[in-house]
Amino acid sequence: MPYSIGLESAANAFLSAGFPTQFTLAVVIFLAIVLISSAFQSDAPDAPTSLPCYSIFAINPFFRRRYDFLNWAFHATGQSAFQFQLLRNQVIIVSGESARQTFFTAKGLDLTEGFKILSGAIPMVRGVTSDLQTKRISQIHKRLALVQRNSSLSDLIPLILEDSRKVMETWGASGTFDPFENVYELIFQTTLRSLSCTEISDDPVLVARLKKLYDTLDHGTTPATVLLPWLPTPAMLKKLWATKEIYDIVVAAVNAREQSGISRNDTLQMLLESGDDRLVVVGFIMGLLIAGARATGTTASWMMTFLGGHPEWRAKAATEVQALLAANPVSTTSESLSSRLATIPLEVWESETPVLDAIIKETTRVAQPHTAMRRNIGPPMYIDGKIIPTGSYVVYPFSDVHLDPALYPDPWAFNPGREEVKNIPFGYVGWGGGKTLCLGTRLAKVELKLVGAMFALGFHHTVVDKSGEPTIPTPNWNDILLCRPPPEKTAYLRYERSDIPL
């Protein structure tokens, strides 16, 4: 029996090989099985069209050059929906108005399950960041609503402004910086202030450490860490270690607060007084920082960049904030900018800043490279006549609507004065839509307005390229985190302090 002899010697050779060889061979065999099984799949009549290539070749571009990949795939299939396999997972990408409507409103499509497999910024810590029962997730969401009650959000205004003052003081009288570093760092500080506790946010060394750890999580996301989280790649081990360190920092802060017996006016205190179990408290801080800091940081970085490249909008924003200060009798010009801005009430920031609102809306339209992800946890359903089986993943790229020239003429141009898209279902989804709306919208908008007001009045600034020439960069939707242009096209903010004391 030549076959059994061959198999036996192959098995012996495999067993006597070292771990690296066994490991590599196991991965190669696994990928070969996936490749072969995907090659033998044929589409049912109501199934979305498959890509005209092996799905395995779609994995890397889906994670690394998503915008180009999706455009190529829609073009190559000639369809408004297509499917491919991410290893064992069926992924269906949809586009167009009616697909968008179904996507955002369908009962069975679940965001948490979708993100778990397709996003993967944070390694799963059982019970803290994974396997959170629906009850715990909804408790975290309820607490996030408490952080954004009028009284809590009002209390945060002077703290966010004071943090901004401190960080902006470190920038000096003039200079040039990379907004995706410096503005993001500022937002990380203010978001940490809003979502955690004084023990962490008052300690610059700890804040810098946490930012580095979160950067490790974000940048360590590779196709392998998302799809094969059990594979001990160096990137996965780094992410696991970073998660453990973040966990330890948060737990230490919670313990310190409990042991001190001192009550403080911050989010941690609110969480502890709500009687939540430890997993909810730690999960709230760890998880929401990922959801909040990166999205707000990206928007703030681009907002400052666009304002630097569009002096007319910068001037309009500054005039709007100056008018609010002038109308506010409590503020006097001898005080610092941060303390004067702190006297403007929350409701004024929220309802009397149409220029800042338009700037934020336009920034989230053109520079938020989001692809919404869901898993069908309900019965099979249809989108535009194409079947979405139970358990499959559905993706809707925001570029489909936000960069559609039919809705937004000259879509890459930053123009907060553009006509509002009306009477088109979900014609703007910058803060989500239908069943899934951003639960941190109030906090994010207030943060963006406060930081924007400080920068517009406390500084003059323009945007320059690497050689110091004026430029207006184009958002790069292939960078799914920051929308940051490639190094040769990147831009810097050149700034100078105004004569208003921060």
Ligand code: HEM
């Ligand atoms: C400029 C900043 C932000 C933008 C543009 C933004 C945008 C969004 C969008 C578009 C969604 C829906 C995603 C989808 O449909 O796939 C979403 C969901 C969410 N956002 Fe934000 N977000 C921002 C800041 C924040 C902040 C600061 C927090 C928390 C403090 C937060 C918490 C959440 C949560 C928890 C969800 C999920 C809601 C759910 O499960 O139903 N976001 N956000």
